[in-house]
Amino acid sequence: MRRITCLTLFIYLILSIGLCHASDDDFEEDHEDSVENQLDERDDDDDWEEDDFDEAEDELEDRLEARFGHSDDIDDDLEDRLEDMFGEREDQDDDFEDELEEAFEDRFEDNMERQEQRLPERLDSVHQLAELDERLDDLEVLSVPDEYIELVDAEELETLRNAGVDIQSVEELESLGQLLVTFGDEDRPPSAELNHLYTLDGPVEKAGKAASDGTKNSDGGLLPLEAASYMGIDRPSPVALRIGMMDSSIDQLHECFTDTPVEQRMFIPPDSRPDYRHGTAIATVFSRSCGILEQSEVYNAVVFGRSARGAVVASAADLIRGLDWLLGVRPDVINLSLSGPPNRMLSAAIEQMLLRGIRIVASVGNDGAAAFPRYPAAQPGVIAVTAVDTDMAVYTRAVRGQHVQFSALGVGLRLAAPDQRFAIKDGTSVASALASAVLAQGHSVQQYEDSAIDLGEPGFDDTFGFGLLNIDKIMTSSGE
Known part of the structure; x- marks a missing residue:
C-alpha cells in the first residue's frame, strides 16, 4: 500500500509539472481519468504484482515523453527553476545580511566616536567633583561656625542692644558709612546672615x-x-x-x-x-x-x-x-x-x-x-x-x-x-x-x-x- 501511495504522489507531481507547460485541457482530463481507472482496477485486483508497478510507471513515462519530451528534461527544468528560486533567495539574504552588518557597524562606530568625544568631559567632570569634595572637606562647612553678621546703622544697633541680642563685636566701616556687627548662634536677630566662606x-x-x-x-x-x-x-x-x-x-x-x-x-x-x-x-x-x-x-x-x-x-x-x-x-x-x-x-x-x-x-x-x-x-x-x-x-x-x-x-x-x-x-x-x-x-x-x-x-x-x-x-x- 505504501508503494501505491508513493506512486500516486509521483504521478500527481509529474502531472502538475506537465500542466504548467500544457495548453490542452483535454490532455489533462484524459490522462487523469486513465490513471485513476488503472489504479482503481489494480486496487481491486488481489494479484497485483511488482511488475505491474513497473509497467504502469513505464507507461506513464512513455506518455509524458511523447507529450513533453524526455523526463530528464522535466527533472532538469524543475531543478533549474528550484535552483534559480533558491539562488535568488540566497542573494537576497546575503544582501540583507550585508546591509544589516553595515548598518550595525556604522551605528557602533558613531556611538564609539560619541563616547570617545564625551569621555574627556566626563572624566573632567569627575575630577571637578572630586576637587570640590576635597575643598568642602578642607572647609568643613561653607561658613564660620556659630557666627552671623549684619550691616546696620547707629540707630539699628541701639535697637539690637535694647532687644538683648548676643552681640560679639561691632566694627565701624568708615567709607561704607555702616557698622559691621557680629553675633553668636544664640539670641541673634533673624535678619542676621551666616558669615559665609x-x-x-x-x-x-x-x-x-x-x-x-x-x-x-x-x-x-x-x-x-x-x-x-x-x-x-x-x-x-x-x-x-x-x-x-x-x-x-x-x-x-x-x-x-x-x-x-x-x-x-x-x-x-x-x-x-x-x-x-x-x-x-x-x-x-x-x-x-x-x-x-x-x-x-x-x-x-x-x-x-x-x-x-x-x-x-x-x-x-x-x-x-x-x-x-x-x-x-x-x-x-x-x-x-x-x-x-x-x-x-x-x-x-x-x-x-x-x-x-x-x-x-x-x-x-x-x-x-x-x-x-x-x-x-x-x-x-x-x-x-x-x-x-x-x-x-x-x-x-x-x-x-x-x-x-x-x-x-x-x-x-x-x-x-x-x-x-x-x-x-x-x-x-x-x-x-x-x-x-x-x-x-x-x-x-x-x-x-x-x-x-x-x-x-x-x-x-x-x-x-x-x-x-x-x-x-x-x-x-x-x-x-
Missing part, C-alpha cells in the same frame, strides 16, 4: 622658568601682553590706572613689581598666615614689567590667608572690611578672583560700591559647567568673566550661566610666583584679571558689549556672554 578661583599651577630676555617665555605659556593682543591691546596701556584687588598677599620683592607701586592692607584673622601664590600671580597682569599696564598703582586688600588647617579662605566679614578700605582708595576697577555662596550682607556692601561708581569685575568660578552660579560674579551689576584659550574654546572648568558677561584669555598665562619664580596658570581668575585691566580703561560697559567678538552661539549666550573683550574696536569706533 569664600575661596580663590586658582587652579593647580604648572611650574615655569624665568625668561632670559624678560620678554619671551621658553615654557610655551603666554605672557600677559601676548594674551592681551587677542583683545586688541598690542602694547602696554599708557593710561594711569588705580587697580583694586581682594586676594591673597603679593610678593612685592618679585622682579615684576620693581617699577609698579603696590599697597597692601591685611584683613585676615590673627590665627591665619599670609599666602603669596595667588595674589602674586593675579597682580602680574597689572604690572609694568610683566603685565599690560604701564602706569598702574595696585591696591590689594589681603582678605585670604592660610588657616591653621591649611585652607586659604576668606569670610564674608573679611571681604566687607576689604571693600570698605578699597572704597576709600577709589580705584578705577576692583578685581575679585574669588567665588562662594550668596550672602546678603556682602551683596549689600557691593551694591554700595556700585552705586558710588566703582566698577567691580569677578571670575565666574572654576567649579565646572554643572555648578550653580557663584558669587559675587552672579550678583547684578558685577561684571562676570569667563576664561577661553587661544582657540577661543571655553575653559572646561568654567561655570556657565546667564550672568556670564564677557570672555577673556585665561589659559596658559605665564605669571609671577613667589621666590622669583614664574608659573603657567589657567582659570577664570586669570581671565578676570586680564578683563579688569581692559575694563579699567574708562569706556562704558555698553561699548564693551557692542565691541565684543562673538563666540559660540550667535549673540549672547550663557557660556561666553557677549563674547571676547576687544578694546581695539572701541578705539576704532571712537577715533582715538
